[in-house]
Amino acid sequence: MLPKFSNPRAIQDYLDGLAYNTTEQTFCPRDVVLQQKAHCMDGAVFAATALESIGHPPRLVDLRAVDDDDHVIAVFRENGLWGAVAKSNTTTLRYRDPAYRSIRELALSYFPVYFNVAGEMSLYEYSRPFSLRKYRGKHLVAEDVAYIGLDLDKTVHYPIVSKQQLKSMRIAPQHLIDACFAGADPDGLYKK
Numbered sequence: 061m062l063p064k065f066s067n068p069r070a071i072q073d074y075l076d077g078l079a080y081n082t083t084e085q086t087f088c089p090r091d092v093v094l095q096q097k098a099h100c101m102d103g104a105v106f107a108a109t110a111l112e113s114i115g116h117p118p119r120l121v122d123l124r125a126v127d128d129d130d131h132v133i134a135v136f137r138e139n140g141l142w143g144a145v146a147k148s149n150t151t152t153l154r155y156r157d158p159a160y161r162s163i164r165e166l167a168l169s170y171f172p173v174y175f176n177v178a179g180e181m182s183l184y185e186y187s188r189p190f191s192l193r194k195y196r197g198k199h200l201v202a203e204d205v206a207y208i209g210l211d212l213d214k215t216v217h218y219p220i221v222s223k224q225q226l227k228s229m230r231i232a233p234q235h236l237i238d239a240c241f242a243g244a245d246p247d248g249l250y251k252k
Contacts, residue, residue, distance in 0.1 A: 062089060062110055065114055067114065068111060068114075068116075068138075069155070071145050074110075075145065076154070078096055080097060080099060081095070082248040086099075086102045086208070087204075087205070088200055088203070089199070090201050091203075099149070100132050100146060100153075101132050101209050104120050104132040104133055104145075104147065105199060107146065109192065116137070117191060117193070120132055120133065121133050121135050121166070121167065122190070123186050124186070124187070126223050127250075127252060128175070130213075131170070132212065133156075141158040141161060142158060142161070142163060142166045143158030143159065143166070144166060150240045150244055151242055152173035152240045164186065164218065175231075177237075177241065184220055184222065186218055187212065187215045188215060190211070
C-alpha cells in the first residue's frame, strides 16, 4: 500500500513530489498514494503512518494560527531530539531535522516563517503530540479522514504568544513572503 521508506527524509522527499490537494477532502494514506496529492492534514496522516512503518510512533502536532490555516506536522524522535515531516503549500513549513529538545522548541522553529499571504505573523499555539494508534488502522483506508483533524483540534494546546501579541508584530519582509509562497498553488492558500 505505502511505498517503502528508509528514513524520515525519504518520506519528506516523497511528500515534496506530490501535488497540493486543494479539495475539502482529507485523503487517507492509501488515497494520497493513488491521487498523488496531499495537503497538510492528509500529508501529516500519511507521514505519521509512514514513520510508523520505519519504527516511530505515529504522532501528529497541530500548529494553530490566526487569520491563516492551521498546520499539522508528523513528529518523530531520534537520539532524544524531535524532528518533523510535513506537507505544505508553502516552502517554509515543511521538514525539520531532529534537532529540537522539546515539542515547544520544534514548534518555535516554525514561528518566524509562519505568516499569512499578507505577511502577518499567525502562529500562536501548538498541541501536545497526538497518537494515531487510537484509530487502530481505520485511518489507513477511510474515504475521508477529516475526523482526525477534529479530534486533534480538541487536544490540549499550549500558547506560543497571544493573539494580541501577534497583532503587534512586524509584517514579514517581501523577500521572505516571496520565498515562502514560491510555487504555491493559489487555490490552496488561506483567504480571509
